Amino acid sequence: MFDVLLVTHGRLGEELIATARLVFGEVGEGVSAIGFCPGESPDALAESIAAQVSASAPEAGCLVLCDILGGSPFLMAARCRQGAERPMEVVSGLNLAMLIEVLAQRDCLGVDEGARVAAEAARQSIRNLSEQLS
Secondary structure: OOEEEEEEEOOHHHHHHHHHHHHHOOOOOOEEEEEEOOOOOHHHHHHHHHHHHHOOOOOOOEEEEEOOOOOHHHHHHHHHHHOOOOOEEEEEOOOHHHHHHHHHHHHHOOHHHHHHHHHHHHHHHOOOHHHHHO
16 A cells, blocks of 8 residues: 655645544555745755655655646655655545545555546536536
């Protein structure tokens, strides 16, 4: 089972994990969040990400879910992926539906499949009600 690391601006990742517990129940081991806070350097964020990924299971690896494509959390996760010693995937566009779907399936998927499931769950969860009613 791969680890799941949420890397976001501020406390968004921590709050998404707490909210996922309300919907999903206990999230299990290996689910954590790192927030990029005001005054923190991108290099310090990259070090935190690298340390967390290094602590993941050598075979299973870590799926990193980031809030915004092109934001510091995403860019530093992408940097860490280049030199990662463990399997590591990075997906942006983090939302609650994505997180819950990953949590529901992570014990039967590899990290690469988890990344695919995360991206698809995020796409499928986005709906414009007005368009749906037309």
